[in-house]
Amino acid sequence: MTSTIDASDELTAVPDGFDIRDVEQFLFREARFADESDYDSWEALWTDDALYWVPAGNDSVDPLATMSVVYDNRNRISTRLKQLRTGRRYAQAPPSNLRRLISNVELVGGRAVAGNGVDLEVGANFLVVESRARGNRLWGGRVTYRLRWVDGALRLSYKKVVLVDKDKPLPTLGFLI
């Protein structure tokens, strides 16, 4: 399977055909599906060459040679969600109560993907309140998304979540961030 890790290193101009309002609505929807542990709807947002990445520490290193908190291609996203759906993924059973804010949305540029045209790259800040039986936790950071039109609908090909706490030991991250 090819993956958006094969995307060009070069950021080009913001590609045509994306409206900021559509983009924001998409990001808010993705956030809501994650907050509500709506795994089927969340999974349906991804393209086949997806990459979901939460780096640990320095995020400019080679993720294939370095430990990450999450580094899921499309297959592994599917595995992660299947595990969650069993109801016996104890780190997320019962599921966390979650709500997140997405802000500072910027259309950053374009990313050429072999055979798939140019994805829109979007940056945003986020803050999640996670409530679990053993306490509450704030998770914050910067997200880089890549979006693509597929059959008339926006899809997510890449989501990189750089946590502000990335340089410290993290508590269990069982939910979709």
Add this chain to the structure above:
Amino acid sequence: MTSRLTGVAPLIQRDKVHASLYTDQAIFAEELQKIWYRTWVFVGHESEVSQPGDYVRKRLGLQDVIMTRDRDGEIHLLLNRCAHRGNQVCDDAKGNSATFRCPLHGWTFRNTGELIGFPFYKGYGTRKLDLAMGRVARVDSYHGFVFGSFAEEGPSLLDHLGAAAGEIDRLVRLSPENRVELTAGWLGHETHSNWKLLAENETDGYHPQFVHGSIFGVTGSTIGPLYSDASTAVTRDLGNGHSENDLRPEFRKFAEPMRWFGTTEQRVPDYVAAMRALHGDAAEQILIEGAPHVMIFPNLFIAEIQVFNIQPVAFNQCTQYSTAVQLVGAPELNKRMVSQCVGSVGPAGMLLADDTEMYERNQLGLEARQPEWLQIRRGLQRETTDENGFIIGGATDETGMRGFWSHYASLMEAQ
């Protein structure tokens, strides 16, 4: 509650241990002195400071330690504290520098800990002061795994490792160059439980089918049966608190090279060829038997392709640091090792996040006032001794825990 005046001995019995061992702050304070600041503790790997001048910040118990490599290639473990007024001298997580300069008054230390200068020396009436950074008294390594002991004297690292050294050998020989590196970086996982719940769990073959049933089920993993009632694997008490789940009997049954790694030799042809070129006929056994699953007292856990460094924070908190094994000369395997390891361990790992959930619920459960004891009797009635004199139990028996507690008691009772 048993009186603390009598020491921990009454709290540790052959078939049960007392909950206060996990919940009593005084016992935790005593462990720091008698275990973490005395015995050999795993700190890091030499490959993390591969060049002269390299340094990396580490934890040893509650201590902030700088692991350095000096210009002669020697490894030091320095305490991150200026000899003047105790300010931290190093704030970067890692880097390369021959010296550390305290930002508070400019005192400068060599990466061996030696004081080499301080500003405005006339105020001291001398250019030389007999002061230095604190050091971990003894530093030694085995196949690059660096251990520190705050005790000036005591058993050597090899004495401490004992039979566990052979398990590290077993890991290292999987490299076509007989060399392992830990260069993929460490995930830190904040864990709200007593460190001993982790040490006990690492070779507990009873829990995988239950805690990890969700991921074994959806991936069709072959790990589950290794830890079943029908498994021929054994749990071995290696002495000195070390223990292993010896899975080799199961892998020998199948006799398939690389099955231990969840793959086949066709998928990693260069690696298998390199191993056969190096070892000849002996390669088959190495490729079939795979990597060890060993808990080295008190804090190094080698789980086949991943390495854990457990460090205590408080009686009810510890940190798990985990990374992927990298076999020198095996590029075909190393990326897969990182990928598998990232999927399994750390805060979002599909295995370890569930273990950690159990550790944390277990810690809360232990606050219940009754019953006061935890059972560690599983398999006690069917333990035997292997040909080398080690106690072995079945794949799901608590033989490893009993070995852990026996050594723990001997350290805690020592003066």
